[in-house]
Amino acid sequence: MKIDKKNISQKESITIKYFHKHTSKNFGIVSYTGEVGFDRTINQPNLHRPGLALAGFVKLFSYDRIQIFGNTEISYLNSLPIEKRKIIFENIFEFNIPCIVITNGVMPFPELIELALKKGIPIFGSSLDTTKISYLIVDFLDDVFANKLSVHASFVDVYGIGMLFVGKSGIGKSEVALDLVERGHRLVADDVVILTKKGEGILMGTGTSLGSHFMEIRGIGIIDVRSMFGVRAIRFQKRLEVIVELEVWDPNQAYTRTGLDITNIQIINVDIPIIKLPILPGKNITVVAEVIALNYLLKHYGYDAAKVLSENIQKKMERPEDFDISNVNYFEHDFE
Incomplete structure (x- = not known):
């Protein structure tokens, strides 16, 4: 069997539209921003929890991944006044992020939706907990890429x-x-x-x-x-x-x-x-x-x-005196 490397393929990216089509059907992910930003692309199968980026540390912000807002991120944002949250969202949206997925059935902040619509960034939601939906999304993206x-x-x-x-x-x-x-x-x-x-x-x-x-x-x-x-x-x-x-x-x-x-x-x-x-x-x-x-x-x-069989033959060769070519040592009226 010869493997033709020309027949090996790998996707370099998928659109948000493709992502939503399959995840909404299989995982129940819903869009809070309609079809806004559906032409954006996802270029890798990894996810990112932007806790540090929300707190202002963006040096190691993996913005090119799907951003997951779990209980930790939502709890932190809930502890802040609206004006502070707006500033945080504006800072985050300065980066070219593919989309945001909010877990645990939490409704997105109105100011987040407003800014996302303006910037053209999709906001999705899932009723599943963060660990479960993250596993499902990564498994899906691993398969796609x-x-x-x-x-x-x-x-x-x-x-x-x-x-x-x-x-x-x-x-x-x-x-x-x-x-x-x-x-x-x-x-x-x-x-x-x-x-x-x-x-x-x-x-x-x-x-x-x-x-x-x-x-x-x-x-x-x-x-x-x-x-x-x-x-x-x-x-x-x-x-x-x-x-x-x-x-x-x-x-x-x-x-x-x-x-x-x-x-x-x-x-x-x-x-x-x-x-x-x-x-x-x-x-x-x-x-x-x-x-x-x-x-x-x-x-x-x-x-x-x-x-x-090989081990049995080896044992017989080591002790030839025990070797008997027949499987049984008697035949009587064809009974065993």
């Missing part, structure tokens, strides 16, 4: 393991995915899979907004997996855990026989195990894929069949 890779593949949840099937066009990736869906597993995406780095060591996969659960089956055409198999047969995102590379059998290629040596591929600085699976007539790739998923689960829970 994360590196993303577009790959030609089929992505299926097999026994809870995210398996990405890659290979040359026409080798049968979609057919394997369809067979797995028919056996009760869940399709995440087919043809175009978007991989997003989510935190350290985690890649999340999803489809495109247009055709994530549509499949192209050569000889049949386009099918809708959700309509055909129901909602049980799909999911919208899944963590990528194993890559299965389908390729035509090559007698000169050395394929793994024991599984002791794990091969990884690095995708957006995340190591993912990759298994090369040769295609042969009569080989049931679907069942093999299920076995790969189950074997991954066993390894995750601490049992590695290849290592156990």
Whole structure:
């Protein structure tokens, strides 16, 4: 599997309009200033609590971040007379801040709204506490600004393991995915899979907004997996855990026989195990894929069949007198 760096993308900024559209829908964030300042941009995923800036110390003021007004900031501002608050807001708005989010369901000061409308700075509010809404916003922004890779593949949840099937066009990736869906597993995406780095060591996969659960089956055409198999047969995102590379059998290629040596591929600085699976007539790739998923689960829970067999062989070699080629030492009327 070759990674084309041209397919890796990352947003440099988003508009306040984009931010409000998604956070209002998912987190219940409301705008107190209408659509004023919706053309402003957010350029990074971090937030800032401007307590020191409100007190007058602006030397280290991270003004280019979303400003969060929590209980601490609101309590301090409540302790001040209106004229003093106006001066503070005027000083803050001298900086090019993207927007302000007021937490805990607190209504904004009228003088803050008045000045924000004049300066074109959006003021948002949330009924959630500061810790909760900050976590949700950062998680959303991390996802928006994360590196993303577009790959030609089929992505299926097999026994809870995210398996990405890659290979040359026409080798049968979609057919394997369809067979797995028919056996009760869940399709995440087919043809175009978007991989997003989510935190350290985690890649999340999803489809495109247009055709994530549509499949192209050569000889049949386009099918809708959700309509055909129901909602049980799909999911919208899944963590990528194993890559299965389908390729035509090559007698000169050395394929793994024991599984002791794990091969990884690095995708957006995340190591993912990759298994090369040769295609042969009569080989049931679907069942093999299920076995790969189950074997991954066993390894995750601490049992590695290849290592156990290797250790057993090593023990027998060390004590050959105990070695018996047969698994049982008696046969009587086919009873055990």
